[in-house]
Amino acid sequence: MEIDKMKSLWEDMSKKVERQEILTDQLIFDMTKERYENRIRSISVPETISALICFGVIIFLISNFNLLDVWYLQLSGILTIVACLLLPILSLKSIQRMKNVPISKGTYKEALAIYAKARVKFIRLQKVSFYTSFIVLILCVISFGKIMKGIDVFTMTEKLNWLVPSGIGVLFIFSQWVLKKYKGSMDSANDLLKELEE
Amino acid sequence: MHSKTKFVKDIRANEGIIYKVSRLYSNTVEDQKDLFQEIVYQLWKSYGSFKENAKVSTWMYRVALNTAISSLKKEKRRGARVTMDNFLLNRPYEIDTLTEERIALLYAHIKELSIVERGIILLHLEGKNYDEIATITGFTNTNVGTRLGRIKQKLKSQIKNGN
Known part of the structure; x- marks a missing residue:
């Protein structure tokens, strides 16, 4: 297919599309109405579930905080609460920033630049969240162990000897895979920004 | 003319633009339907700020293309949708x-x-x-x-x- 043929095929298709007029008045009304009324449902399920889990953890820790009787256990509890509060908020805000493309006022170039910059920030935050999540997981084990089973993890030196190295091993393998995935997304967002500057 | 009636008239006169943009920026029929409706919704939302002296098609291209960008990487983040016959997209x-x-x-x-x-x-x-x-x-x-x-x-x- 030559470029000229491409253009004539496109023109031909456009003429036929314009002639057909398939949309009805009612369908257009329904599209604007349905979309508006169900806007809230477009929030993604994984993010909502993650946020609910985090808030559940916060409530559980606050209501059982008196069981954390040593300073380092209390510190673990406080850090878990702070992380569970901040991470979902930052993540949801970051996603919101990506959606805030100026749809009616901005040009295509402006919209793309805003999208690409927000995407770069989002991926950076995802990276930070990924490492923070591991720390939160460890903190959760410490706090929950004490609250639910009355165990002080720091006194179990024998188990710690193999738990810590194997945990680091799992983190290393998993992080290689995740970082590779993030690198691809980051590169494509940066390429887009470079292309816009050309 | 009442704005809603005028809006519907403008959309119907330029529906080809929405069809072509949504097809170009989607990889599946489901995503295409979703983007199609999102564009109609965004056009309706910004219809109030659209200046009569501007060209309808220019405004529509801008909104449609920018909506396509805001929908990038949003797979599986679908909102509710009006049931659209496949006939609409498979013309x-x-x-x-x-x-x-x-x-x-x-x-x-x-x-x-x-x-x-x-x-x-x-x-x-x-x-x-x-x-x-x-x-x-x-x-x-x-x-x-x-x-x-x-x-x-x-x-x-x-x-x-x-x-």
Whole structure:
């Protein structure tokens, strides 16, 4: 297919599309109405579930905080609460920033630049969240162990000897895979920004 | 004329733009339907700020393209949707298998381009001149010309390698 043929095929298709007029008045009304009324449902399920889990953890820790009787256990509890509060908020805000493309006022170039910059920030935050999540997981084990089973993890030196190295091993393998995935997304967002500057 | 009635009239007169943009920026029929409705919704939302002296199609291209960008990487983040007959997206003229194959190939070639290039070539194929493309995209006239030259070269080599 030559470029000229491409253009004539496109023109031909456009003429036929314009002639057909398939949309009805009612369908257009329904599209604007349905979309508006169900806007809230477009929030993604994984993010909502993650946020609910985090808030559940916060409530559980606050209501059982008196069981954390040593300073380092209390510190673990406080850090878990702070992380569970901040991470979902930052993540949801970051996603919101990506959606805030100026749809009616901005040009295509402006919209793309805003999208690409927000995407770069989002991926950076995802990276930070990924490492923070591991720390939160460890903190959760410490706090929950004490609250639910009355165990002080720091006194179990024998188990710690193999738990810590194997945990680091799992983190290393998993992080290689995740970082590779993030690198691809980051590169494509940066390429887009470079292309816009050309 | 009542704004809602006028809006519906404008949409019906330019529905081809929404169809083409949503097809160009989606990889599945489901995503296409979703983007189609999102564009209609965004057009309705911004209809109040649309200035009567501006060209309806220019405003529609801008909103449609920017909505397509805001929908990038939002797979599986769908909101509720009006039931749309597949008839709406698989238009009757495409029943002709040969034509549909050629149109599908055309879309496939364009989809291989970058997001920036995709918007520019769409407007070019739509018969827009450099000035109009520059107004909608925000690139300068000279830049549009340079980019179009590059896009044509890319498409040429794509077609050569593909056929």
